[in-house]
Amino acid sequence: MPSRTRLLMSFALAALSATLGACNKDPEIPAPVDGGTGTDEFICETRDSKACIGGVHHRCEPIGEVGLKVVTEDCDLENLLCVVEGGCLVCSPKGQGCDPDGNVATCNDDGSAWIVDKECPPEDGLVCHKGRCVDPCEVADDLRSYVGCEFFTADLDNASLDSGADASAQQYAVVVSNPNPVAAEVVVEINEGAPGAAPKVKELMRVQVGPGDLEVFELPRREVDGSSSNEQCLGPEDTCPVGEQCFCSGPMDNPFCTCRLSMATDGKNDGTHSALTAQAFRVTSNWPIVAYQFNPLENVGVFSNDASLLLPTSALGTAYTVVSWPQTIAN
Structure with a gap:
């Protein structure tokens, strides 16, 4: 037999031997089985693997003798709590917190129900938060959202044209809404000091705003840059806001007499445009509210x-980016 033929047969026999060897492995040891992910986030490493991911409970079930598959249950969809060891439950077993009715409560042993420990009556100015009866404004301070109990709002500059159109003189207002189950007492104050x-x-103003209701506060002209208030007055001896006189x-x-900064001005946008003043309005409430400012309130043709949505003091930080726009057609 030619040497080349013998060489080829040797390679063929070696390959056959390797193949037979692979087939003759111990049949009692199964080859590794890919458990599958079921989702992009959870893998069945063992049949006891469990997890809560985004309000969805994940667990593993056998497929045949060696396989595993992922089984999910959307707890959020059922308005339940995802607990790793328990699945979708009403609450975390033996945990303390607030039940759906707003009471301080303890979860029972199997997570199927809350047991009330203490009521937090809203009519007494109390709500349940993190397992305690607290003042609702304390909750707003903790959550740091746009819902709060103290706001500062400012009558900002608007344009005034020589032709007589005066957007800056239009009605300035703050609108508040009450998302609570009880009435909120809302107070608007100013600082008349320097x-x-x-x-x-x-x-x-002091107004009771009903549950689920809103209130419009039409506020006096009080431009934040110190422009004239243009309040009507009776004569030179009459009292005007700080820094103004009656002309x-x-x-x-x-x-016709109005309060202005000086006789030389017409009272239209005659402030410094950038100023340190005490011209803001303070809006407070005994229940968290949502507040907006409108400048002007009603003038569909205004130019x-x-x-603006107002942020409560509980949500304020220390660093902000201010966006401005160049002056164009008006003072």
Whole structure:
């Protein structure tokens, strides 16, 4: 037999031997089985593997003798709590917290029900939070969202045209909504003192806002940059806001008098545009509310306007980015 033929046969026999060897492995030791993921996040490493991922409970069930498959249950969809060892439960066994009715409660041993420990009556100004009866404004402080109990709002600059159109003189307002199951008492105040001096707080309005209701507070002109208030006054001896005087024009027997910074101004956007003032309004409530400012409130044809969701003091930080726009057609 030629040497080349013998060489080829040797390679063939070696390959056959390797194949037979692979087939003759001990049949009592099964080859590894891919358990499968079932999802992109959970793998059945053993039949006891369990996890809660995004409110969905994951566990493993056998497939045949050696395989495993992922079984899921969406606890969020059932409005239940995902507990790794228990699945979708009403609550975490033996845990303490707040039941759906807003009471301080302890979960029973199997997680199927809450046992009430203490009631937190809303009519007494209490809510359940983290297993305690607390003031609702304390909850707002803890959550740091746009729902809160104290806000500061400011009458910002709007345009005033020489032709007489004065967007800055349109009605400024704050609108609050009450998402709570009881009425909220909302108070609007101003500081009549000078910036940096001891506050001289004056209450402007106090309103009971019903549950699920809203209230519109139409506020006096009080531009944050210190522009003239243009409040009507009776004469030079009349009292005006800090820094202003009463100036009159028109016939002496029937003058028209307003509070302005000086006689030389017409009272339209005559402030410094950037200023340190005490011109803000303070809005407080005994229950967390949502607040918006509208400047102006109602003027569909206005050419200069502002509408903003207000953040409560409980949600404020220390660093912000301010976006501005160049002045164009008006003062």
